Amino acid sequence: MSTPRKRASIERFHHLAIRMLRGLRAIDEAAGFSGPRASALSVLVFRGPQSLGALAAAEGVRPPTMSRLVKAMGDEGLVRAETSARDQRQIRIVASARGRALMMKGRERRLDALGKLFASATPSEVAALESVVGMLDRALAGRE
Amino acid sequence: MSTPRKRASIERFHHLAIRMLRGLRAIDEAAGFSGPRASALSVLVFRGPQSLGALAAAEGVRPPTMSRLVKAMGDEGLVRAETSARDQRQIRIVASARGRALMMKGRERRLDALGKLFASATPSEVAALESVVGMLDRALAGRE
DNA sequence: GGCAATTAGTTAGCATTGCTAACTGTTAGC
């Protein structure tokens, strides 16, 4: 079913992906904000304000975990929580201007680092990257 | 220098890699052993016994962190720590048969999951994967 | 040979992030 050659590529890919992301995490943390903060902020910026439950689900964590994270980010002025008008049980979490700016800067830094990593890619390797991205996208669709 | 199209691919790749590894971590944790344990064990199995400092460096953590992890894995019977004969400050950490077996099983599970993810890949997509792996390997060489 | 400096690892204590269980307040359903 799966050729040994394919399996070997998958294995190397696995290992390389881990190393790549490890490097990126180091960059985030050097810039002073952690993975969970970066990730939650980017959901708030790109998808817009969210309820706590929705944000927790998007990040794949439980509500109490997200509740604490939102509180911490609120204390740091990165987000704001307002009670929803039509359901007072819910809160509406909004990224502040400062949160948005920090998130964009972090994103910039990560993409720059990735750009450097891929700087030596030949045109055919870029095409290969597009192909792999398309395939992964297809394979991961319908999860999350 | 970097075309918008290339940048977009890189960005999607970044996002997909995060999702892919998140799924794998979930698999590890369902199987009852965490990322740090899996990773440290695989170093011990594939590179052989290591001193604590070497293992900490290989994993990118500080010695106290690794010291605690080794103690926990020792308590679970996954590794054994012997004092080095020629330098009694050092310890020599060895994966036990049980640790080795657990690590291999976890690895198998992860690779199976990845295999399923890539099951729908066409031959040309497998070739693209190989190309990307080669490029990443080249780009990440000389770190770690 | 003997004392100082370096090195290896551990211990103590803190922060972050994950969880479950139990609680409060709000909404919805019968």
Added chain:
DNA sequence: GCTAACAGTTAGCAATGCTAACTAATTGCC
């Protein structure tokens, strides 16, 4: 209108990361 379900919070636990401070062993210099 009372009960059940839902949204979020609080409390408390575990794992993993860190720095600072300590112990024990080795190396180096005189």
